[in-house]
Amino acid sequence: MTAPDPSPDDAFQRAAEELWTPVYRFALAMTNDLSEADDVAQEAFVRLWGRRASIDWGEPVLGWLLVTARRIAFDRFRRLARALRFGSPAPRAVGLDAATIERFVDLRAELAVLTPAERTAILLSAVEGWSADEIGAAMGVSAGAVRAAASRGRAKLAGGDVR
């Protein structure tokens, strides 16, 4: 006897528990900003919640979440560019301990030399163990482009020629 399929609400809750960290990390690699990453990941899950009744929960939803997060992040880049012209205050991280924020401030400056694609290619392959194909699907680019971005990024971090 097989267990009944979980309800959409239960399936969503499980996805939110299991997939928050990879989606948040993806958003953090894209934005290089703790607060922005939180907002992007939250928005991706809010959109998933809105579609929970129509989603086939038998299929993995991580890919959908990552593509959604990427679109939200790029939209936010455009909005941020405009907000900066209006002089909006810098986003502040919330809900995090001071030590984590302090450590990230240093790291953020170091990683700021990388493009979002380079950060994503390097960090998510090393930290989440994703393949170039998986990262490419999330970023909307080919696996070759991911490998090239990772190579450029590593050269930048090593202080080498990046061209």
Added chain:
Amino acid sequence: MSNDRDPVEEWRDVSRRAALGTGYRPGRRSVIRSSAKVSVAAVGALVLVAIGGLALRDQPPRTGPGDPVGATAEDANFRLALTTPRATYSPDDAIEPVASVTYLGPRATETMSHAAYPIGFQIKEVGGERLMGGGMRGPCLQTELAKGESVLLPFAKAGTPDFGGFDRAWYGDPVLRLPEGTWQIIAYLDVSVGDCGGDGERHQLTVENVVRVVERDAAIPTPSASPDHPVIATAEDASFRLTLTTPRATYSPDDAIEPVASVTYLGPQATETMFHAAYPIGFRIGEVGGERLMGGGMDLPCLRTELAKAGSAVLPFGKAGSPDDPKQGFDRAWYEDPVLRLPAGTWRIIAYLDVYVGDCGGEAHQLTVENIILVR
């Protein structure tokens, strides 16, 4: 920082801690329009009053040089809108056109395939030779919109330096400033649905705003031809109308300015429930040509307000923002005074609707309107 530790390993640990310190929070929405997380305590003075019927009537279009210039075009599926904050500028002024595309239906969501952006911009001199613009090239990117949802795109320069009368330095400055003359600012939507390129169903729309650029003294914004008349702006999608009214166009620094915003449910249901943060409507204030700013995002659990068809919820202006941010230009005493008074200058008062229907996180409705007033 120390150079002997691996940034990837450091990121592994910091990102894990950050992910654990955040996490998905049911019922919480991010406000995309502003990433700033601000104190919302100051909005406590807001009073939400649900009333039946239209409290505010649409006014005929205004043509004062300080008024916004707007244009829209739509087909069966998309609406393209272009707004430029004023009709008249000086050559030193930053001109800030914003275009938006709204998906009108009939599907619950639609994916637009497009070049770098779904909307492109052109600038043409009326009666002259100067122009900026050109086709967009790039990979077939995609943007998904829910029914009634909009994407905003601020103006961005694109084209070929030294061709069309604008040099490399002009293209290098991201801010749009134009020489004296009359100019068409054109926004064009060029997207496909169903498939990228020739096999998809193509949607092309064009709108334009005409602005004049004159010598500085003549370009001082005049918010309204009649300073004692109310300033009213509206925006709507298929379901909601957002209206912002400021009682006068001109004030003195001691005057109480009392903007009021309202959201009206247009149908088609007999009633509709809006899910929103602290309030369905937020406010911002920006100094035209200056740095001073008030406003920020709302970030609270999903509350709900039910509206009958043609019913409205009215919100008087409430202050919200960061009193301790010196860059914003308003101090704590200003925030603690519930009455809105502003220093001499020209100011944008912005109201934005940010709600979901169906469920918290369901179908998004976002609208923005602004009034421009003069304080002297």
